[in-house]
Amino acid sequence: MKFTEEHEWLRVEEDGVVVGITEHATTQLGDIVFVELPEVGTTVTKDEEIVVIESVKAASDIMAPIDGVIVEVNEALAEDPAMANEDPLGNGWFFKIEASDPSQMDEYMTEAAYLKLIA
Amino acid sequence: MSDLLETPLHDFHVELGAKMVPFAGYAMPVQYPLGVMQEHLHTRAKAGLFDVSHMGQVIVKGADYGAAAAALETLIPVNIAGLGEGRQRYGFFTNERGGIKDDLMLANRGDHVFVVVNAACKVADIAHMKTLDVEVTEVTDRALLALQGPAAEAVLAAMDPRAADMKFLDVTDLTLNGVTCWVSRSGYTGEDGYEISVPAAEAVELAQALLAHEDVEPIGLGARDSLRLEAGLCLYGQDMDDGLNPVEASLAWAIQKVRRTGGARAGGFPGADVILPALENGVDRRRVGLRPEGRAPMRQGVPLFKDETGGEQIGFITSGAYGPSVSAPVAIGIIADGLHEIGTQVYGELRGKRLPVTVAELPFVPAKFKR
Numbered sequence: 412m413k414f415t416e417e418h419e420w421l422r423v424e425e426d427g428v429v430v431g432i433t434e435h436a437t438t439q440l441g442d443i444v445f446v447e448l449p450e451v452g453t454t455v456t457k458d459e460e461i462v463v464i465e466s467v468k469a470a471s472d473i474m475a476p477i478d479g480v481i482v483e484v485n486e487a488l489a490e491d492p493a494m495a496n497e498d499p500l501g502n503g504w505f506f507k508i509e510a511s512d513p514s515q516m517d518e519y520m521t522e523a524a525y526l527k528l529i530a
Numbered sequence: 531m532s533d534l535l536e537t538p539l540h541d542f543h544v545e546l547g548a549k550m551v552p553f554a555g556y557a558m559p560v561q562y563p564l565g566v567m568q569e570h571l572h573t574r575a576k577a578g579l580f581d582v583s584h585m586g587q588v589i590v591k592g593a594d595y596g597a598a599a600a601a602l603e604t605l606i607p608v609n610i611a612g613l614g615e616g617r618q619r620y621g622f623f624t625n626e627r628g629g630i631k632d633d634l635m636l637a638n639r640g641d642h643v644f645v646v647v648n649a650a651c652k653v654a655d656i657a658h659m660k661t662l663d664v665e666v667t668e669v670t671d672r673a674l675l676a677l678q679g680p681a682a683e684a685v686l687a688a689m690d691p692r693a694a695d696m697k698f699l700d701v702t703d704l705t706l707n708g709v710t711c712w713v714s715r716s717g718y719t720g721e722d723g724y725e726i727s728v729p730a731a732e733a734v735e736l737a738q739a740l741l742a743h744e745d746v747e748p749i750g751l752g753a754r755d756s757l758r759l760e761a762g763l764c765l766y767g768q769d770m771d772d773g774l775n776p777v778e779a780s781l782a783w784a785i786q787k788v789r790r791t792g793g794a795r796a797g798g799f800p801g802a803d804v805i806l807p808a809l810e811n812g813v814d815r816r817r818v819g820l821r822p823e824g825r826a827p828m829r830q831g832v833p834l835f836k837d838e839t840g841g842e843q844i845g846f847i848t849s850g851a852y853g854p855s856v857s858a859p860v861a862i863g864i865i866a867d868g869l870h871e872i873g874t875q876v877y878g879e880l881r882g883k884r885l886p887v888t889v890a891e892l893p894f895v896p897a898k899f900k901r
Contacts, residue, residue, distance in 0.1 A: 441752075442567035444852035445825045445859075463881065465827050467566040467752065467852060492825075 413516055414525035415476050420500060421519060427482045427507040428516070432464075432473065434499045435529045440466040443492040448484040448506060455481060455508065457515060462505055464495070473505060477515040483507040537583035538673045538730040539737055546748055553751060554649035556584040561750040569753035570854040573719055574895070577679035578749035579740050582718075586652030587669035587727055590643040590659060598643045601662040602636070607776070607799040609786035613638045618699045618714045620784050623658060628775035628804030631658065633766050637701040637714060644701070644712065646674070646725070648766050672712075673733035678723030678757075680898065681745040686713075686724055689739070693724065698899040707732070707739045715900065718754065720761025720893055722900045760853045760860055762819055762892030768830060769817060769848040769862050775801065777808040778864070780817040785809065816870040819892035820847065820861040820878075823885060827852045827859040828878045834865060835877045838884050844869055847878065853894055860894045861887070 413421045418436035422429045437443065445465035455461050455475040462473035484506045488494050495503035510516070520528065534557040543550065548559030559581065561569060572578060592598035599610040608621040615638050623631035632651035637644040647655040652668070659666045677686060686693035690704040696715040704713045704726075712727040728736050740746050755765070764770050770779040787793050791806050799805075822828045827850055834845035850861030861878075869876060872891050877884035 441561070442565055444567075445827060447826065463826075465852065467570075467756065467854070470827075470829065489825075 412522055413519035414522060415519050416528065417474060417476075418529075419473060419476050421476055421516065423516070424507070427509045428477065428479070429504050429507050430473075430476060431499060431504040432495065433525070433529075437496045437499045437503070440464065440468065440471065442467045443495045446489050446492045446495065446505070448486075448489055449481050451481055451484055453481045455479060464492075475508065476519070477508060477510050478512055479508040479510045481506050482509045535584070537581055538733045539581045539583065542734045542737060543581065543748070548748070548750060551751070554584055556649060558584060559748070559750040561752045562748045564747055566750070566752035566756065567854050569747065569749045570756050572747045573679045573749055573753060573757055574721060574855050575679070576745040576747070577677055577681040577685055577723070577743075578719070578753070579737060579746050580676040580678065580749050580754055581673070581737070582676050582725070583673040583733070584649035585674055586645075586647040586649065586655060587672060587674060588645040588647065588656060588659065589667045589669060590645055591641065591665040591667070595638060595641060595643065598664050599638075601664045602643060602645075602659070603789070603795065604662065604798055605658060605800065606634075606636070607785050607789050607802070607805060608636070609788045609795075610636055610643065611795070612786070612788060615640055616701055618701050618716055622776065622781070622784070623655065624776070624799055624801040624805065625772055626800050627772075628801030628808065629772040630766070630770050630774060630776060630779060630781075631655070631772055633764065633770070635714070635716065639701060639712070650767060669727070671730050672727045673730050675726045675728060675733065675737060675740070676717050676723060677726065677740060677746070678717045678719040678721045678749075680722060681743075682721070682723040683900070685740060685743045685746055688743075696724075696900075698722075698901045707736045709736060711736070718761075718763055719757040720763070720895055720897050721757075722898050755849075756851050756854060759849050759851055759862065760855055760894045761897065762862070762894060764817070764862070765849055774817075774864070775805055775808055775813065777805065778813045778815055778817065782809055812867060814867050815845065815864050816867055817848070818863060818865050818870050819890040819894060820850075820863050820887050821890040821894075822850070822859045822861060822878060822887045825859065826880055826885065828861050828880055828885075828887065832861075832878045832880060834863060834887065835879060835884060836869065838877055844876065856894050862892070865889065
């Protein structure tokens with residue numbers, strides 16, 4: 412698993428990279444009440460804002476961590492946004508992206524480096 | 531946050547694990563470890579304890595209650611003289627243009643008027659009242675706590691049984707935890723509850739005693755905001771301000787007949803030449819409740835349109851959030867007169883998209899006041 416400074420996590424699976432946000436991020440955001448996900452098939456560019464999250468406190472965005480095409484989104488999360496608080500690294504995932512340049516993953520942190528960042 | 535003021539409960543909040551934020555010049559708890567959503571739901575289900583000591587507590591004294599009331603009526607367009615002893619009432623200061631300078635609660639405490647004003651406006655409010663020929667004293671040695679929710683009566687009555695005899699908007703002295711407190715049966719959540727003015731030195735012990743009850747949790751400003759929004763209660767500076775008159779702010783109900791045209795003490799307050807005709811003839815825009823369709827909250831500043839595309843802006847959202855008890859987004863906004871009827875569908879523009887919003891009845895949750 413890789414981590415970004417924007418508190419996203421990326422997990423490489425056979426058919427794409429699964430992206431979510433870390434427990435640290437969900438704790439900071441507070442109770443998440445709304446998630447707007449991109450449409451499957453959308454071509455996205457690294458650092459493009461593609462997800463809107465609203466917590467009880469404020470609205471924030473999630474950016475595409477890499478270039479690629481959205482191949483799957485977590486519809487269950489849109490129905491029950493609290494899943495992002497309850498299980499951020501599991502059922503609370505956001506979208507799956509087919510990377511057009513997997514080497515973009517290289518710049519991201521290991522879990523150990525990320526934990527150091529938020530410590 | 532060193533230049534921020536602190537309430538007498540500051541260290542107590544920190545001990546409880548509160549996240550402290552700057553608010554109206556004070557370091558205030560925005561949430562406790564329970565979190566905004568659970569704090570909100572707990573208050574509606576049981577009881578929540580709020581520190582609202584940042585608000586201004588002011589004693590206004592004249593030769594007698596009537597003299598103080600008469601003086602205040604020159605600044606406030608409500609019936610203060612006719613307020614019974616031991617009763618409280620909502621009101622506001624108006625300006626020369628008919629706008630609202632601040633909103634407040636007024637109580638007849640026998641020989642004086644007890645006024646509670648917003649923290650952000652209190653310096654200006656006190657200076658404003660000091661222009662009157664009465665004695666205006668800010669109470670700086672007392673904290674203000676609010677205990678809100680369906681369990682509030684039982685919790686407070688266990689300390690002083692007279693709490694149960696109070697009706698909504700009654701004010702009286704109660705002995706709580708051995709201390710004489712000035713108590714009103716009112717609040718800012720839409721729930722039954724009390725506001726308790728307690729000597730600063732005794733405030734932490736009283737808060738501890740209240741929190742010792744299993745039904746009571748400490749509640750921060752985050753949940754206070756979502757609770758008041760669901761209850762349809764205005765936040766000064768957001769849902770109304772010095773550019774909006776009371777009729778536009780849908781607060782005409784707070785101006786009793788006696789202060790309106792034809793009443794025994796009609797007018798005589800700043801902006802009466804704007805407000806009195808507005809009461810008779812109507813206004814061009816009004817504050818309303820709004821229910822956005824779907825799940826996306828529409829927050830302060832979201833523009834409103836009549837149609838899905840094109841057309842001029844016809845209003846804007848002044849407060850909006852996800853309503854934890856409603857389980858949907860709720861909002862308050864200002865909308866053009868004519869589109870303010872309940873059930874009217876308009877559109878809010880969110881992130882470049884116009885999404886349906888329906889004008890809705892306030893409050894969004896039924897008021898639970900003990901009348």
